[in-house]
Amino acid sequence: MKDITSNFATYYHPKSALIFYQADGDASKSYVEHYDMDKNGNPINAHPLTVREAKKLAESLHTDEEKDRLLKSDGILDSSLLSFDAKLGKVIWFTKAQYRPLHFNKGLGIVSGNAHTPALLWVADRESLSLFALASNRRPTPNTELYHAPFFNVYQNGNVCMGTVEIEANETSSIRELTRLWEAYFFNSYFSHLMSEHNPIKGNCVMLWESLVNADKLFPNEVLLKNNQKLKDILL
Numbered sequence: 001m002k003d004i005t006s007n008f009a010t011y012y013h014p015k016s017a018l019i020f021y022q023a024d025g026d027a028s029k030s031y032v033e034h035y036d037m038d039k040n041g042n043p044i045n046a047h048p049l050t051v052r053e054a055k056k057l058a059e060s061l062h063t064d065e066e067k068d069r070l071l072k073s074d075g076i077l078d079s080s081l082l083s084f085d086a087k088l089g090k091v092i093w094f095t096k097a098q099y100r101p102l103h104f105n106k107g108l109g110i111v112s113g114n115a116h117t118p119a120l121l122w123v124a125d126r127e128s129l130s131l132f133a134l135a136s137n138r139r140p141t142p143n144t145e146l147y148h149a150p151f152f153n154v155y156q157n158g159n160v161c162m163g164t165v166e167i168e169a170n171e172t173s174s175i176r177e178l179t180r181l182w183e184a185y186f187f188n189s190y191f192s193h194l195m196s197e198h199n200p201i202k203g204n205c206v207m208l209w210e211s212l213v214n215a216d217k218l219f220p221n222e223v224l225l226k227n228n229q230k231l232k233d234i235l236l
Helices: 051-060 064-068 175-188 205-212
Strands: 016-023 026-037 043-048 081-085 090-095 098-104 113-117 119-124 129-134 145-148 226-230
Touching: 081 175, 090 175, 098 175, 113 205, 119 175, 129 175
Parallel strands: none
Antiparallel strands: 016 026, 026 043, 081 090, 090 119, 098 113, 119 129, 129 145, 145 226
């Protein structure tokens, strides 16, 4: 065999080694020993793996692909953004009361059209969405009270059932794009039913939206139901 290592442009030399020890019969008990390597590649200076060394190892294993998935701003952060965790890909933001297109399943007997919706608080990552209502358009503070989102397809805890909607938010690393995607997914989907018999408002939810769609009436915030949480209870 021919030795071709001299043709390599980059040379790699052993710098350290880890040995994992495990107790007989007990996989939960383990011990990691760290070795430095001398110029000949022989292990020396054996010692328990320190916290600092473990952190450096974790950083080196953090791949470029994982870094690309970290959420990041693509400009000045919008004033509607309340909190985000770049690593988890989780964002909390709010939207003011708006006139939006709404789509209803025929089984509800509500004609699809435009209607005023209340201010909303959104909590999302790349795979799931939770939604709450707000009593005013003011930017929420940690002590702002949350209300149930007055829509169909939303569970009592705020989780949104997206049904057969295909979510394609896994690849984005833009905070702005992620928030816009979820707003579009939610309001472009069809409302079909109340979740687990949860009625999110004071009164009849079907009658409420029948009275609002294509009527150009402001959303009546007095029908909102508190969910006994404040913003600080769900902040990241």
